[in-house]
Amino acid sequence: MVVSGGRLCSKKANQLNPFADGTSDNETTIMSLKNRFLGGVACAASLVALNFSPALLAEPIPASCKVGDFVVGCQAYTFNRFSVMEAIEKTAQAGGTVIEFYPGQKLSPEQPKAKWDHNASPETIKMVKDQLAKYHIRPVSYGVVYPKGGEAEWRKIFDFAKEMGLYSITTESVGELDLIEKLVKEYDIKVGIHEHKKRPDDANYKIWDPNYVLSLVKDRDARIGACADTGHWASSGVTPLEGIKILKGRIVSLHLKERTEIGKQLPDAIYGTGVSNIKGILDELKDQKFEGPIDIEYENNWDHSVPDVAQCIGFVRGYSTAK
Numbered sequence: 001m002v003v004s005g006g007r008l009c010s011k012k013a014n015q016l017n018p019f020a021d022g023t024s025d026n027e028t029t030i031m032s033l034k035n036r037f038l039g040g041v042a043c044a045a046s047l048v049a050l051n052f053s054p055a056l057l058a059e060p061i062p063a064s065c066k067v068g069d070f071v072v073g074c075q076a077y078t079f080n081r082f083s084v085m086e087a088i089e090k091t092a093q094a095g096g097t098v099i100e101f102y103p104g105q106k107l108s109p110e111q112p113k114a115k116w117d118h119n120a121s122p123e124t125i126k127m128v129k130d131q132l133a134k135y136h137i138r139p140v141s142y143g144v145v146y147p148k149g150g151e152a153e154w155r156k157i158f159d160f161a162k163e164m165g166l167y168s169i170t171t172e173s174v175g176e177l178d179l180i181e182k183l184v185k186e187y188d189i190k191v192g193i194h195e196h197k198k199r200p201d202d203a204n205y206k207i208w209d210p211n212y213v214l215s216l217v218k219d220r221d222a223r224i225g226a227c228a229d230t231g232h233w234a235s236s237g238v239t240p241l242e243g244i245k246i247l248k249g250r251i252v253s254l255h256l257k258e259r260t261e262i263g264k265q266l267p268d269a270i271y272g273t274g275v276s277n278i279k280g281i282l283d284e285l286k287d288q289k290f291e292g293p294i295d296i297e298y299e300n301n302w303d304h305s306v307p308d309v310a311q312c313i314g315f316v317r318g319y320s321t322a323k
Contacts, residue, residue, distance in 0.1 A: 043097045043138055060291050061167055065097040065138055068320025069286055072313050073098030073137065075255055075297035076105055078305060083108045084116040085131050092135035094309040095317075099132075100141035100170070100253070100295040118142070118160035125163060140293045141253055143170025143227070144194045151179055158187045167293065168252050170194050170227045174207060174216055177224070184223045190292075192227030192252030193217065197235035197265060208236045210243040217250050225250035230276055231257030231299070235265045241280045248288050255297040256281065258312070267300040270308050271315035282319050 043065040061071045073096030079087040083106040091099050103117035107124065116128065132139060142161055147153040154176070161169055168190040173180070180191050193216065198208040206212040210233065213226050226247045230240035232255075239262060244251065259266055260274040271278045294316065298309050 043136055061098065061138070061140060061293060067095065067097060067313055068317045070282070070316055070320075071098055071140070071291070071293045072096055072316050073100070073140070073293060073295060074309060075100045075102065075141075075295040077102050078296060078298045078309060080105065081302050082106070083112070084128060085109070088128075088131045088135050088137050090306050090309075091137055094306050095313040096137070096296070096309075098138045098140040098293050098295070100143070100293065101139060101164075102143060103145060118145075118157045120160070129164075139164050140167040141170055141192075141227075141295055142166055142168075143192075145169065145171050146173055147171075154179060154183055158183050158189060161189050162187055168192050168227075170253065172196070172207060177216065177220065181221050181224060184221050188223070190223045190225070190252045192225055192292075194227040194255075195229055195232055197232045198237070208232065208238070210238060210246040214247055214250065222250075223252075225252040227253045227255065229255040229257070229297070230281065231255065231259055231268055231297070234259040234262050234276060237263040240276045241284060244281055244284050244288075251285075251288070251290060251292065253292045254285075254294045256294050257297065257299075268298050269300070271312040278315065279319060282316065 043062065065071050074087070074091040074094065076084060076087040076091075076099055079090050080102075082090065084101065085108040087105065088099060101116065103115075105116045106112050107114035107116050108127075114124070116124070120128070142157070142164070145157055147157060149156075157169060166189060170192050171180070172194050174193060183189075184191055193207060193213050195207045195210075195213065196205075199205040207216075210226070210228075217224050217226065228243060228247060228251050230243065233240050233243045234257070256271075256278070258269040258271045258274040258276045258278055260269050262275060296309055296312055298305050298312065301308055
């Protein structure tokens with residue numbers, strides 16, 4: 001199985017992926033938009049109904065935002081060469097219905113020095129909300145955050161999440177779980193512990209290990225769990241499917257990534273072209289009745305990744321229709 005010129009070259013993946021049919025990149029994007037139109041409109045309708053209302057934060061992400069069996073979109077870091085306004089548009093072009101923001105992304109091409117994060121002004125927040133509504137994209141997550149300002153900054157982050165109607169916050173600040181748990185209960189917003197790859201020179205960095213993450217969250221409020229980054233697991237020598245099974249019932253969200261080898265730091269690949277067993281992961285998530293977002297964080301082909309991401313989303317859609 002290989003990826004050649006940004007195209008999917010995998011017979012097995014072709015069987016599952018409606019975007020892997022030899023169409024051009026432009027055709028792929030058009031097909032993606034056509035296939036997601038009705039679902040996108042329904043998801044947008046839920047956005048309008050919600051109107052980012054804090055009162056509805058305890059509700060799950062609407063089923064209308066699902067691509068097949070799962071809620072699927074992008075971690076905006078996929079488009080970190082671009083602004084947040086462009087990331088929203090590109091998520092829609094790829095066929096996603098939801099987005100996870102990250103702090104510090106450029107706001108727009110017109111305001112490249114302005115940054116998007118939890119310190120945004122009401123005017124900036126309105127601008128981003130308008131862009132989300134225009135492209136029928138629902139914001140669901142924010143991170144990875146590493147606040148240094150104690151409870152005051154954490155409250156600012158939770159207030160931002162509340163204002164944006166988010167499902168979850170993503171962090172690695174495990175030393176502040178007592179405070180986080182208090183705010184989770186107060187705001188009714190989930191928190192997922194993210195993990196980067198194992199650091200051989202830092203024995204204190206343990207959250208690369210799903211068993212360690214489980215030990216941190218298992219006795220906490222059920223709304224505290226993991227943001228499972230299968231790419232960093234693979235880089236750390238953890239089989240992604242095994243990590244998903246270890247954290248059964250405590251997965252808040254995913255950065256679902258395909259890799260071509262376990263145990264090495266490698267670029268991400270299109271779903272179905274590597275060894276991460278994306279189908280097996282989706283099977284397991286379905287068995288676990290996972291209802292959180294799959295936020296695709298595609299760290300490859302940075303300047304032209306929309307067709308690749310569209311094929312990943314198409315794989316998820318194809319998985320659902322192939323059942």
